[in-house]
Amino acid sequence: MFEDECHLLWGDCCGFVWGKRHETIAVPISNTRQRQTYYGALNILTKALHVHAYDKGNGQNTVSYIESLQTLYPGKQLWLLWDNASYHCYGAMQEFLATVNRGVPEEQWQITCLPFATDAPEQNPMEDIWLKGKNFLRKNFTRNKTFENVKQCFVQFLSALHFNDSCKLDWYYPQIT
Numbered sequence: 001m002f003e004d005e006c007h008l009l010w011g012d013c014c015g016f017v018w019g020k021r022h023e024t025i026a027v028p029i030s031n032t033r034q035r036q037t038y039y040g041a042l043n044i045l046t047k048a049l050h051v052h053a054y055d056k057g058n059g060q061n062t063v064s065y066i067e068s069l070q071t072l073y074p075g076k077q078l079w080l081l082w083d084n085a086s087y088h089c090y091g092a093m094q095e096f097l098a099t100v101n102r103g104v105p106e107e108q109w110q111i112t113c114l115p116f117a118t119d120a121p122e123q124n125p126m127e128d129i130w131l132k133g134k135n136f137l138r139k140n141f142t143r144n145k146t147f148e149n150v151k152q153c154f155v156q157f158l159s160a161l162h163f164n165d166s167c168k169l170d171w172y173y174p175q176i177t
Contacts, residue, residue, distance in 0.1 A: 001041040001080055003040070004082060004126035004127060006133070006134075007038075008037075008151065038051050038052065038053055039057075041069060041126070042126055047162075049129065050068075058087050059090070060092050061087075063096045066093075066111060070110070077108075077110060077112065080113045080114065081114050081115075081124070082124070083115065084115050084118055125163075133157055133161075137154055
């Protein structure tokens with residue numbers, strides 16, 4: 001699975017729009033500090049997307065999200081490809097992996113985490129998915145008057161999204177025709 005986090009801000013989908021020739025029009029934003037973090041994982045084999053909302057990205061929420069993936073795939077080994085965020089590599093996540101994988105050889109680990117290259121978000125198909133969601137919000141900003149509307153619209157869009165080669169899946173698992 002490809003895993004990543006997305007931080008949605010109230011200001012992501014509004015701010016300025018174009019008016020008459022080269023004239024920008026300010027769109028009022030009532031609270032620019034409103035924020036929602038989403039954890040997401042895309043299963044490369046089934047193309048299933050698993051998105052969960054959390055208050056922020058940290059070690060505790062990362063562990064909680066991985067545990068939720070384990071419930072979706074009981075008895076399966078999980079391979080996560082993700083970036084080098086500190087909460088992926090240290091603290092609560094290290095402790096969790098040490099507990100989950102304790103006493104078994106590496107090839108039998110319940111969870112294996114593989115990092116992408118440093119500073120290479122283009123390698124992670126989840127980045128493309130988040131971008132599609134945010135672009136959808138920007139194109140439909142008039143429908144979302146509150147941040148609750150924005151979050152609901154974002155999740156609904158992602159739930160209806162179909163994955164194809166535009167998400168770079170064939171980089172990692174080419175389809176045989």
